[in-house]
Amino acid sequence: xxxxxxxxxxxxxxxxxxxxxxxxxxxxxxxxxxxxxxxxxxxxxxxxxxxxxxxxxxxxxxxxxxxxxxxxxxxxxxxxxxxxxxxxxxxxxxxxxxxxx
Numbered sequence: 139x140x141x142x143x144x145x146x147x148x149x150x151x152x153x154x155x156x157x158x159x160x161x162x163x164x165x166x167x168x169x170x171x172x173x174x175x176x177x178x179x180x181x182x183x184x185x186x187x188x189x190x191x192x193x194x195x196x197x198x199x200x201x202x203x204x205x206x207x208x209x210x211x212x213x214x215x216x217x218x219x220x221x222x223x224x225x226x227x228x229x230x231x232x233x234x235x236x237x238x239x
Contacts, residue, residue, distance in 0.1 A: 218237055225233035 221233050221237040224230070225237055
């Protein structure tokens with residue numbers, strides 16, 4: 139059974155390919171199963187992750203990227219303004235080259 143309601147009425151599972159995918163990886167208790175191999179290569183029982191755990195993993199990855207990239211882009215803009223200002227003030231070509239990168 140898919141994650142949200144009945145497979146015939148759920149808008150997420152419309153279409154054969156997505157419905158087949160969900161049937162392969164979901165169980166009636168709304169958990170996703172992922173096959174886990176042991177260290178010796180033999181297959182064990184599938185590990186179960188519920189939808190909440192997957193949502194938390196996705197949120198953590200999103201927050202990690204947003205914690206890094208927006209501050210870097212903002213600081214890069216500020217650094218370019220400073221280099222441009224130093225070039226206008228001193229006329230040193232090094233600052234102009236740094237601002238143009």
